[in-house]
Amino acid sequence: MKTFKTGGIHPPENKFTENSPIEEMPVPAELAISLNQHLGKPAKPLVKVGSEVKKGQLIGEADGFISANVHASTSGKVKAIKPHPHPGGQYAMTVFITADGKDEWAEGLDTEPADWRNFSKEEIIGKIKQAGIVGMGGAGFPTNVKLSPPPDKQIDTIILNGAECEPFLTADHRLMLESPEAVIEGLEIITSLFSGQAKAYIGIESNKKDAIAVLSKLASPKGIEVVSLKTKYPQGAEKQLINAITGRTIEQGELPFDKGCLVQNIGTAVAIYEAVCKNKPLVDRIVTVSGLEIGHPKNIRTVIGTSFRDISRFCGDPKESTNQIISGGPMMGKALFTLDVPVVKTTSGILFVNNAGIEKARERTCIRCSKCVDVCPQGLAPWLLANVAQIREFDEIQLLGLANCTECGSCTYVCPSKRELVHWIKYAKALVNNRQKRKSA
Ligand code: SF4
């Protein structure tokens, strides 16, 4: 069974919802659609307070190269446009829509499926851009940009990321089981953009045997290889996935296309199929709602802009003992300070947990056990990065490979001294970025 060469951990999986079919959540009475759904510059608002909108109507236009369109995810009236808490932890300009209950599509959207083979590459990329598709695995990079690498970069390997290695999350697993044809067709559309020479793979962790079986059946007649990957975190990280499937290593400063590779998430592939074949903008997504503190853990399909509060009600409300709510998985997700944040295109999960029994993080002295070094999939020395961050030696920390840290959290997870290693690394990254921005201003 394939896996990446360096490091990795195996946290308890807690995939409570792996057998829970996707439920449709009704559109709530009010939506908060963030204009910051992606990496890069937020979209420019195209509507005003009082505007009537239809589902799928463009309400925010991509502003620059690294940006993405944003659409209304139901029909109704714009109630306000103002800064609002975002699941990423910051405030972002947000369009509030009062739903009219009709959920009416704008004309020409979500149509009968058309054959993508009739479209040129430019038309396919244009439809993906128009639909506002971004990486749905968490990164949120605009997909049309990722699918247009520089002409001197030859892509020979396309990988769909079905690893879903974060504990608790099962949204991609369910999507592979329930919409396998759309997954395959999305991957075929992506592959068609690269000269027909590129080999396509779907990487899935071995703990999803049913998904491996379903997709293998559809994939092999089309020359797509489904690869069973060892269940090991962070198997779904882009660099680790590429290493596991191709043996290639993405060095510091390189991007996957430098090694001929392109990786897309399962949800993104389905969104590509829907945009290209059905003219459907990205207005909804699958979210895993889980943790021992929520009444009914489940996988839901919900429209972008649904508040976490409405979702928690739909899932039976959090227990009183809930003391932490996380957007995303437990390894890379973000703890929230309010439930009044909306689902964005990168929201993969919402976890309701009680961590009262867990020893409070109180940093102790490093005992030089080297566990953090052993598990780091990027071959870094996390203890040293954290030490150097604490004394603010930002030139030295860059030489130690700061930029190569993927913030996977494996080092913090294993540290017996409870050192907040990723915290310090993120702190150093933020200060280094700010310093570079000031220099280039
Ligand atoms: S968070 Fe960074 S330093 Fe820590 S294990 Fe992951 S890649 Fe290595």
Ligand code: SF4
């Ligand atoms: S795991 Fe913790 S205690 Fe061990 S070397 Fe790394 S930082 Fe030090």
